[in-house]
Amino acid sequence: MxxxxxxxxxxxxxxxxxxxxxxxxxxxxxxxxxxxxxxxxxxxxxxxxxLRRAGLATISVGGSRLCLGAMCTYSDLLASRDVAHHAPLLHTMASGVTGGVALRNQATIGGSVAAARPQSDVPATLVALRADAIVAGPSGSRRVRAAELFLDAGQTTLAVDEVITGFEVPSERRTGHGYVKLKRGGSSWPIATAAALLRLDDAGRCEAVRLVLGGIEAVPLTVDLSVMVGLRVGDKELDAAAAHTVAALSAPWTDVLAPGEYRAAVAGPVARRALALARNNVGVTEEERHGR
Known part of the structure; x- marks a missing residue:
């Protein structure tokens, strides 16, 4: 009540x-x-x-961008072939969200972003996907990079009279992805998450890589892994990426689930696992990825 x-x-x-x-x-x-x-x-x-009557639960594709209404639920993401095709990282994230069917049917991607909780899955995933948020206010709509929305735990750059109406995500059809999260138990909020995207050239060398950590700091942390570009991604390179991840930490976040020291200790292994998954599914088709 x-x-x-x-x-x-x-x-x-x-x-x-x-x-x-x-x-x-x-x-x-x-x-x-x-x-x-x-x-x-x-x-x-x-x-x-x-917001439920405002028509903000649509999913469409415009050119090379996936357009998502802010009221799309995790179930909406999982049911959409456009999401699975153009943003498989988003599909993978939604498939493992904590809370079961009831939460997948209720929770929305816009609500998750606006809440700006470090332990949520959506913020770091959208940052990794280079998503733009569409924000409506008294002066009309504006576009904001997802990475620029978060100020602190529970705080965004939104004004009190602004609302997120949707997101636009560049298509990642040619990109391998990995999503890993560390939890205390099946129903626990994540202690740490890692969202990785990796693209290889025809010779198998890294052409582009993105890694964003969630839960480790108060806002999603993008790790600069440009040192991997031009290299074949083997175990040595993954180990180096994990070391770069640890070096990128500045203010590990503490909450009731884990102290900052623990989050700093697990950041490297979680990042390495996500990058390894991304490496292993580069070039995997949608049908192969989902067992069809």
Whole structure:
């Protein structure tokens, strides 16, 4: 039960959503963060703005970009062939999200990003995919790189009268991917995640590589692995990448799941595993990847 009174609105247009937002309002997407916080009296909004009627759950492809509505759930991602084809990393992430079927059907990618919780799967994944967030506000829409959205644990660059309406992701059809997360148990939030993307040239040398860690620091951490470009990716190179990952850490994050010292200790191995997975599935077709 939520102990305080509030106004509930469910606008049918993005313009009406924006008009309803101010410093005393909360956006309701899937509700997996907002509702429990309100139930624990940790949040006391005057108004709750529900996005479910605003038409923000679409998935489409425009040119070489995958377009995702902010209200897409994990189940929506898993059911979409466009997601599996153009952003298999996103599909893999969604398939292993903590919480089971109920959470996959309820939680949304926009809500996860707006909550900016370090232990969430979505933020680091979208940063690794070089996603752009589409943000609506009183002055219209603007495009923001996902990597530029996060300020600190639970804090984003969004103004109080702005809302994320969707994301655009460049197609990664030719890219191998790996996603690894370390948890205390099957139902636990992740202690650390690593999202890796790797592209090889025709000679098998690294052409491009991206690695983003989640949960290790308060915001997603992009690790510069440009030293791998031009090299064949063997065990020695993976070991070097793990060492670069450790060197990139500046402020490991502490919460009830694990201290910063532990997160710093596991960052290298988690990164190495994700990169190894990405190396091993470069060139794997969608049908092979999903066993069809």
């Amino acid at each position: 939520i102990p305080t009174r509030f106004e509930y609105v469910a606008p049918r247009t993005v313009a009406d959503v924006v008009a309803a937002l101010d410093g005393d309002s909360r956006v309701l997407a899937g509700g997996t963060w907002v509702v429990p916080e309100m139930g624990r009296a940790e949040s006391h909004p005057r108004r709750v703005v529900d």
